[in-house]
Amino acid sequence: xxxVTQLDSQVPVFEEAxxxxxxxxxxxxxxxxxxxxxxxxxxxxxxxxxLSGSTLVESINGFEAEFNKSQTSFHLRKPSVHISDTAxxxxxxxxxxxxxxxxLTFGTGTxxxxxx
Amino acid sequence: NAGVTQTPKFRIxxxxxxxxxxxxxxxxxxxMYWYRQDPGMGLKLIYYSVGAGITDKGEVPxxxxxxxxxxxxxxxxxxxxxxxxxxxxxxxxSKASELFFGSGxxxxxx
Numbered sequence: 757x758x759x760v761t762q763l764d765s766q767v768p769v770f771e772e773a774x775x776x777x778x779x780x781x782x783x784x785x786x787x788x789x790x791x792x793x794x795x796x797x798x799x800x801x802x803x804x805x806x807l808s809g810s811t812l813v814e815s816i817n818g819f820e821a822e823f824n825k826s827q828t829s830f831h832l833r834k835p836s837v838h839i840s841d842t843a844x845x846x847x848x849x850x851x852x853x854x855x856x857x858x859x860l861t862f863g864t865g866t867x868x869x870x871x872x
Numbered sequence: 873n874a875g876v877t878q879t880p881k882f883r884i885x886x887x888x889x890x891x892x893x894x895x896x897x898x899x900x901x902x903x904m905y906w907y908r909q910d911p912g913m914g915l916k917l918i919y920y921s922v923g924a925g926i927t928d929k930g931e932v933p934x935x936x937x938x939x940x941x942x943x944x945x946x947x948x949x950x951x952x953x954x955x956x957x958x959x960x961x962x963x964x965x966s967k968a969s970e971l972f973f974g975s976g977x978x979x980x981x982x
Contacts, residue, residue, distance in 0.1 A: 765912065788969065790969070792971075797975070797976075798975055798976075799876070799962050799964070799973025799974050799975050799976055800915075800962070800964075800971070800973045801972075801973065802970050802971065805969060805970070807969065846914065846915070850969065852969075853969060854968050854969055856903040856905070856920070856966035856968075856969070856971065857903070857905040857907070857917060857920060857964055857966055857971050858903075858905070858917065858920045858928070858930065860917075860971070862914040862915045863914055864912055864913060864914040865912075865914055
């Protein structure tokens with residue numbers, strides 16, 4: 757069985773400050789890791805994913821996450837946040853690199869609130 | 873780009889009523905899903921389908937039914953609405969490891 761823990765339910769941060777959203781997972785098999793973002797009144801959309809290769813993965817809007825096998829973590833970071841980054845962020849783990857939502861386990865989400 | 877379209881966006885039901893949440897996708901994805909999202913609980917998978925004519929239960933299927941007669945459509949049926957089914961419902965489809973979500977249906981059962 758696999759599980760995901762997002763310890764912080766809410767993270768307030770000032771604009772242009774750095775932020776880290778924490779994600780820890782447990783799994784007895786190979787893991788494939790994802791971050792999804794949900795903007796207000798919208799569905800989730802994929803932000804970035806780790807399937808294989810480099811343990812550091814980046815999104816097009818400046819977020820990055822590092823797969824750390826020894827610490828079973830996949831924390832999401834951004835060096836300087838913008839007001840438009842205000843959203844809820846979900847970490848997810850799968851035991852299949854090509855499997856769909858039936859293979860995914862989502863965390864409970866972290867609400868990032870960027871303040872001026 | 874339509875993607876995944878859900879209707880309605882909002883609905884209020886009385887206890888015991890029934891309704892169907894509609895979902896259609898235009899990306900020709902074989903896999904489709906229904907999730908419910910409750911505050912602080914993340915997303916829970918209700919049902920999924922790997923192709924037309926094939927459906928399977930997810931983590932929380934009780935009180936719901938689905939059908940998949942075409943690749944495009946995947947409706948979710950609530951037969952006897954209960955207050956515990958008050959939630960936001962998301963339909964999604966997937967290509968490989970990426971899910972594409974609709975904008976959700978906010979359902980209240982009173």
